[in-house]
Amino acid sequence: MTPTPLSPYLPLAVVLLLAGGMAMLIPQITTRLGPRRPSAIKSTSFEAGSESSGPARQRFAVKFYVVALLFIVFDVEAVFLYPWAVNFKALGWFGYVEMLIFAVTLVVGLIYIWKKGALDWES
Numbered sequence: 375m376t377p378t379p380l381s382p383y384l385p386l387a388v389v390l391l392l393a394g395g396m397a398m399l400i401p402q403i404t405t406r407l408g409p410r411r412p413s414a415i416k417s418t419s420f421e422a423g424s425e426s427s428g429p430a431r432q433r434f435a436v437k438f439y440v441v442a443l444l445f446i447v448f449d450v451e452a453v454f455l456y457p458w459a460v461n462f463k464a465l466g467w468f469g470y471v472e473m474l475i476f477a478v479t480l481v482v483g484l485i486y487i488w489k490k491g492a493l494d495w496e497s
């Protein structure tokens with residue numbers, strides 16, 4: 375059999391088809407076979423670890439948004455570590471020093487927001 379230009383992508387296509395099939399099949403199986411025991415407690419709305427109270431348009435504390443933004447910032451910056459780790463040997467000492475500066479900047483920022491109380495949920 376002569377290989378075609380697309381033959382290296384066959385395993386990827388199989389994995390994607392399997393993943394798509396599982397994504398459609400598992401919810402169907404759990405819906406049909408899962409237990410159905412509705413109760414008043416299960417029917418109440420629940421979000422973020424506390425009971426719903428007040429109007430839907432109530433204001434949230436700014437700290438909620440600050441923590442969400444900080445999570446996104448540190449999560450996105452953690453993504454930069456993967457390409458660096460893959461190219462670690464090729465980058466040499468220059469890449470190591472650059473990442474060290476990057477990591478120190480992150481740690482200093484984390485210490486700053488920690489000292490400012492942005493991660494403190496009590497108040």
